[in-house]
Amino acid sequence: MLIDYHMHTELTDGTGRPADYARVAVERGLDEIGCSDHAPLAERETDWTMKKSDLETYVNWVREAQAKFPQLPIKLGLEVDYVPGCEDWVRELAAMYPWDFFLGSVHYLGEFPVDRSAKDWETENVEARWREYFELWKKAARTRLFDSLSHPDLPKKFNFRPTTDFTSVYDDALGAVAESDVAIEVSTAGLRKPCREIYPSEPFLKIARRLNVPITLGSDAHIPQDVGAEYGKAIALARSCGYDKVCRFTLRKRDLVKL
Numbered sequence: 001m002l003i004d005y006h007m008h009t010e011l012t013d014g015t016g017r018p019a020d021y022a023r024v025a026v027e028r029g030l031d032e033i034g035c036s037d038h039a040p041l042a043e044r045e046t047d048w049t050m051k052k053s054d055l056e057t058y059v060n061w062v063r064e065a066q067a068k069f070p071q072l073p074i075k076l077g078l079e080v081d082y083v084p085g086c087e088d089w090v091r092e093l094a095a096m097y098p099w100d101f102f103l104g105s106v107h108y109l110g111e112f113p114v115d116r117s118a119k120d121w122e123t124e125n126v127e128a129r130w131r132e133y134f135e136l137w138k139k140a141a142r143t144r145l146f147d148s149l150s151h152p153d154l155p156k157k158f159n160f161r162p163t164t165d166f167t168s169v170y171d172d173a174l175g176a177v178a179e180s181d182v183a184i185e186v187s188t189a190g191l192r193k194p195c196r197e198i199y200p201s202e203p204f205l206k207i208a209r210r211l212n213v214p215i216t217l218g219s220d221a222h223i224p225q226d227v228g229a230e231y232g233k234a235i236a237l238a239r240s241c242g243y244d245k246v247c248r249f250t251l252r253k254r255d256l257v258k259l
């Protein structure tokens with residue numbers, strides 16, 4: 001099964017509508033896709049998240065794509081930011097529509113944007129930021145508000161990496177994920193970023209496999225042409241780490257299918 005569960009639309013920082021992504025998915029022979037545009041934040045509006053008033057349009061666009069491409073299962077999802085204190089809002093959001101899945105993401109450490117620009121990282125204590133990121137990521141898992149955690153080692157995006165061994169940090173973070181029975185995403189987006197690497201790295205994914213953490217696959221497409229981008233590499237990495245199954249979600253219930 002080729003499944004892409006991570007893509008955006010023109011309501012946020014993407015281009016096009018779900019039907020445009022579905023068309024490319026059909027052309028590329030994908031078996032299933034999931035739309036996962038950036039959910040509105042609880043307390044503020046940004047230029048990269050939906051407004052609360054956009055949700056209905058978003059859901060209607062996904063329904064339109066489903067009607068237009070009946071041969072392709074198209075799941076209704078959201079990429080939801082984990083910000084401490086946001087839990088009630090995420091629950092409220094979950095009750096609004098019959099969502100199939102929520103991706104949980106950590107894009108901000110307080111005011112610090114993890115993935116906005118290399119410049120933001122230049123003056124930072126890289127190792128401290130990485131630790132802070134995984135602490136928050138762990139908390140996100142423990143809320144059990146998300147079905148899969150996106151782009152697990154996002155702080156590597158601009159190639160600012162810790163110089164010490166992070167195995168114990170990964171072990172600890174993935175331990176929390178395993179306990180919480182959440183999946184993690186294998187994302188090809190990193191291949192298109194300065195780090196030129198799939199999220200997460202091979203050592204990280206091997207630990208996840210050892211702890212029986214299930215995976216979802218995603219391109220994090222912001223343009224329709226990126227749907228299923230470089231999936232051969234993602235599948236090869238997942239297989240080399242011992243995975244032979246991926247998750248699918250329907251109304252937030254998980255099932256595993258052959259990779």
Ligand SMILES: [Zn+2]
Binds near residue numbers: 079
């Ligand atoms: Zn993201």
Ligand SMILES: [Zn+2]
Binds near residue numbers: 006007079
């Ligand atoms: Zn995304």
